[in-house]
Amino acid sequence: MPGVEVVATAITHLLAKDALVRNHAVRLADGAVAVLLPMLLVGLLAWRRNTVGLVAIAAVAAIWSTVNVAAFAHGVWLSAALPIAAAAPPTILFGAVQIWMGRRRAQHLADRSDLLQQFQAPRLHAWLTEDPDFLLQPVHQDAAIVFIDLSGFTAHSETAGPNATRELLSDFQRIVDREVEACGGLITSFMGDGAMILFGLPQASADDAVNAVNCCLGLSARTHAWLASLPPQVGSRIGFKIGAHFGAIVASRLGGSHQHVTAIGDTVNVASRMMDVAKSHGAEIALTDDLLRKAGPNSPVQTSGVLNGPEDVQVRGRTGSINVWLWRRGAPTQ
Known part of the structure; x- marks a missing residue:
């Protein structure tokens, strides 16, 4: 019987004087x-939640198990169940809380990242995430600059009221944002009823000029369709103009504690004057x-409308003249 065997074993240990000490x-x-x-x-779990912490915890568990087995081999009966019962619940609970807090923090950071993307172009935001020092020092390079501006908007806003003006401006800015993102550009700023767009950041490309031309045509088409969709008393009062240039710029961060990326130089000034x-x-x-020479002979501007030029134009604020091409909607000339 099992009971007899247990008692007999105990008697044997007592006679041999090798019973377990408890x-x-x-x-x-x-x-x-x-x-x-x-x-x-x-404590180890709080100190390191990565591989180092897990290795340290495994080492402690291994040391405790070794000591327990060695004590048993020398006749000392240390409890295994009690430490496990005492250590497992708080360790598991603390680990679960740490995982929950880590996920909450990750979600918080993801929400902040999504929020920041609303204030920075996705490509620029991703670049700054990889290189936080990007543009801390000014960068000299060639780039394409595009300006777009609504004409007649100020006069319309005098009678439309602030809410209607805001909705109209918001619709226009969404159009610009979608077209610029589709063409791979960067909106450096919305200036009232206009925008400045840069092609060449965060990294210059051989396609910057042709992408800028495509963006100009896309902005023209989208803005024209949007104005046509407005009530006649609104759409008939508003127009738009687009200007673009290619040349040397200086890209940098401007501002103190609140910085923004921008570009300066004669190229920017000329592109702005092209709207006039x-x-x-x-x-x-x-x-x-x-810009057109840099975009190449296969630029879509040659076949998408009426292109006239080049015309020698005197630009306000500059001593020399500039060769300019003028594009308007219509059947392309043969």
């Missing part, structure tokens, strides 16, 4: 281990000869 001191040791082991495991040229010549788009 006295008051051993129980005190078990109690100390039951208190210290959970504290040590939780387009307006004065009754065109939708004014492109410099420098």
Whole structure:
């Protein structure tokens, strides 16, 4: 019978004087281990939640198991169940809380990242994430600059009211944002009812000029369709003009604690003046000869409308003249 075997084994140990020791001191040791082991495991888990922490926890568990087995081999009966029962619940609970807090923090950072993308172009935001020092020092390079501006918007806003003006401006800015993103550009700023767009950041490309031309045509088509969809009393009062140029710029961050990326230089000034040229010549788009030559002979501007030029134009604020091409909607000339 099992009971007889247990009693016989106990009698044998007593006669041989090799029975297991399970006295008051051993129980005190078990109690100390039951208190210290959970504290040590939780402390290691709080110290390192990565591979280093897990290796340290595994090492502590291995050391405790080795000591327990060695004590048993020498006739000392240390409890295994008590320390496990004491250490497992707080360690598992603490680990679960840490995982939950880590996921909450990750979600918070993801939400912040999504929020920042609403204020920075996705390509620029991704670039700044990889290189936080990007443009801390000014960068000199060639780039294409595009400006678009609504004409007649200020006069319309005088009578439309602030809410209607805001909705109209928001619709226009969404159009610009979608077209610029589709063409691979970067909106450096929305200036009232206009926008400045840069092709060449965060990294210059051989296609910057042709992408800028495509963007000009896309902006013209989208804005024209949007104005046509407005009520006649609104759409008839508003027009638009687009200007673009290619040349040397200086890209950098401007501002103090709140910085933004921008570009400066004569190229930017010329591109801005091209809007005045387009307006004065009754065109939708004014492109410099420098931009079209850089875009190449296969630029879609040659076949998508009426392109006239180049015209030698005197630009306000500059001593020399500039060769300009003027584009307007219509059947392309043969």
